[in-house]
Amino acid sequence: MTVSPLPYPLRLTGTGIVLREWRWEDLDDLVALLDEPDIARWTLMPSPFDVPAGLAYLRRAHQGRVNGSRIQLAITADGGRPLGEVLLFNVGAEAREAELGYLVGRPFRRQGLATAALSLLTGYAVDTLRLRRLLLRIDRGNSGSTSVARRCGYRPAAEPLIEQAGPYGPVHLGTWEYLEGRPRDDRRNNVASRRYGRR
Structure with missing residues (x-):
């Protein structure tokens, strides 16, 4: 069984949400989203995240998609x-598994995105x-992200913690x-319409 190469381009639509490919004209919005201490705290994003970092990010994203x-x-x-952004990577064709990740910019949190x-x-x-x-790797202190994971049907796996160096420790x-x-969870199919008080 093989799932690679992954489909490109891709556009996924749910109730109240559209997931689409990144565009070069997204650069300013991307920098605004990722140049933020909370993002750097929980991810391996460079901090500060400036225009050169944004251009490099879009290049890597485009290459990974193509x-x-x-x-x-x-x-x-x-x-x-x-x-914000959502991604799927590290696909293991034989094991039929992959990692996912997600982030939402500060002004758009607590809307269910x-x-x-x-x-x-x-x-x-x-x-x-x-x-x-499907796997998520979430810092044990990131309560917002673990709440999202639980709402989407993810549960803690019996695996040891992974320690990595980040810009804030x-x-x-x-x-x-x-x-x-x-x-x-019965909410999975309509969770996109429940956009109040959630990340």
């Missing part, structure tokens, strides 16, 4: 301005790509997993 090694999509409300985006990409990964196990990543065949 060669089919990852899915990396802007989170939008209507296909326009990017509000991260939950909607992760739910939509999770559904695509399981139903279309036929992956059996070490991060301790716990592994969360979504397993094919696990009963799905």
